Amino acid sequence: MALAERDLAVDVARGGALLGIALANVVAHVGAAAVGLGLYPDPASVTALDRLAAAVVVLTVDRTTLPVFALLLGWGLARVVATMRARHAPDAEVRRHVRRRCAALAALGVAHGVLLFDGDVLLLLGLTLLVALALVRASPRVLVWTGVTTWLAGALLLGGLDALLLADASAGAAAPATSGGEALAERAASFAASALVAPVHLTTVLPAALLGVWWARTGRLDSATPVGPARTRVVALVLALAAGAPMAAAVGGLWSPGPVGALVASSAQLLAAPVAAGTSVLLVVAAVRAGAVPRPAVTAAAALGARSLTVYLAQSALFLVLLTPPTGVLGSVGMAAGVVVGVGVAAATTALAVGLERAGVRGPAEWFLRRVAYGRGRHDRT
Template identity: 35%
Template sequence: MSVDTASLRTSRGPVPRAERALAPDLARGAMLLIIAVANVAGVVFAGEPGLDATPPEGIDRGINFLLFELVHARGYPVFAVMFGYGLVQLARRQDTAGATHQQVRSVLLRRNFWLVAFGFAHAALLYYGDFLGAYGIVGIVMTLLLLRRGATFHRVVLVLWALTSAEILILGAIVASGIAGSGGSAPLPADHVDSLAASGYLASILDRLGEWPTHTMTVVPFIVIAWLGMWAARRHVLEELARHRTMLTWTAILGLGVAIAGGLPAALLSAGWLDVDKPTASLILMLHGASGMFAGPGYVAVFGLIALRVTRPGPVVGALSALGQRSLSGYLFQSVAWLLLLAPFTLALGQRLGNPTVSGLLIAAAVWLVTVLIAVRLDKRGQAGPAEIVLRRLTYGPRT
């Protein structure tokens, strides 16, 4: 049977919820809220990370603290883990359909090449901070070099994560020493993003065309995070939740523990509750980013434990799962919303509705809720998201 014409619903449309592992969809749907909150802050303040340049006051202190502890650099690792997990699932479904290894590789390469194209279009037309192009590049590398490796080889990723843990401990000790001996008052470093402050749409496109390659190359190293997802998928962690309960519990505790501890100095500094000199501030931001990767497996494990307790998905879990099945469409919808609602040359609502930090959060939550409602409506009709339909058609060709 040709892999392109295999009669699998998993390749052609949304799969009935009862036939899927709940945890991956639940994680993707919920984490799109964190992605929305993180991205909207960057758009409102035209910088990376999204942070008001003026000293925080009042409620902004608490919001900044929570953003740097739980959101900034802590959402995309979840999707990196799920990307690696999903690549193995897709290959496994094609294997089950009778495809040869060469046919499976052809499908995966074609899908990931199209993801790169999606990423370029997304960045050029909508938002510089695209991750789709990086996903596509990582997917190509993983398909060619990692997919068919044995269990022993895949344990290398655990060694890499252990080494990263040691690096974070060392960096944390250096940061603690810097804080103890620091007497400055430097803010967290933030890079200005020209496309987010552009005065016109054409100017923003030209800026993004220059920003996208650099941003994509800085994201590609998350292959180490995606590789962990691949390792977990080979062990069926999210399909066999009960068997992996202990692993999930410890992953949630340690993963989120490292992310929260490593993010604490940046959270305190962003809230105005910590004073340090400029070199220490730079190290604090480095520690924040490095520790954020541990939030990926940590958050995924939390949603796995939640799914383990769900015997009959209610409306909330069902809605999040529906969005998770259409996460690509939900992600792109957000970028359209930021362009229409927040850009300086459109409505610029983040700067017009009072407190920009609070306004951005409310807009992010509202946009995410709209995507949830749309996903639920599509789910009731048994329809995939529009972006998923296009990607499947490009990957598999027209139905036969």
């Protein structure tokens, strides 16, 4: 899609989620003597300020930002498929085009996971896109049943995984790497292990992607379509975020859950995540189209959203340079300081996106994705 043809309000929603990603990923880069629920620092091993920072991150952005990307990925997939078919493209060409996008996302994900950050989500999103392609023309009944089934299964599976990891965390955090080669090997091994459980994580993002497919079919985010009462959306968002309160209380040190408590707290947050994602997207889109968001904020967030791949990779590169052992120039920091660094990373990458927007060019990762999907001749500056 050419830059001039993009949906401004949707790009703003995607850009806002990308800022949340910078804060949600902080936990993977901070130092901790031991880890607790959700791989956050064990509350008993950190300061009160660190516990507060962890609780705020869990309550506001953790596990809600990735479903936003999945939702908009499904929405974009359905729109691309509909556009290509409206131009009488054969089904084989449509499938080939989307599969190339999946391959490009997977390639970026592997490189990102090995070289920069083992908590990569691009490989997972590529897999999600591939599964959503198989369902993009499914009946509403199939979409609903698939979405609900994976939604429930994902909450239980990942909640159970959190409970198991909590039980295994008693030995404490692993010692940081002491050389670049050791860090690279550890990152590659950790990423490979994460890739093996990608089907489990798929169940937590596929429901949001299928919701996006349905929204594209029904024109839910079209500029001429009302997105519903604002009061209802606000109440739904508050309730969805409140479902993360038990998890936030646990990482904040207000209670110490056992395996069953960890399962319940984690599953409750995961069940609410697609609701939080959907309502937040609707709120942002409605606010932007109503002119309720200051123009500079719209411009910056839209620039982020249009270059989300590049910015996501740039965030990881900055975290690697600043915080990740053994090269992190700031050394080991706690959760509160990590959040401050995360804000700085978000600001720096926003400046990068705005600079690219003013120059009228895509990000390098977007160029690569377009080059793989379309081939030569359609990966230009527009």
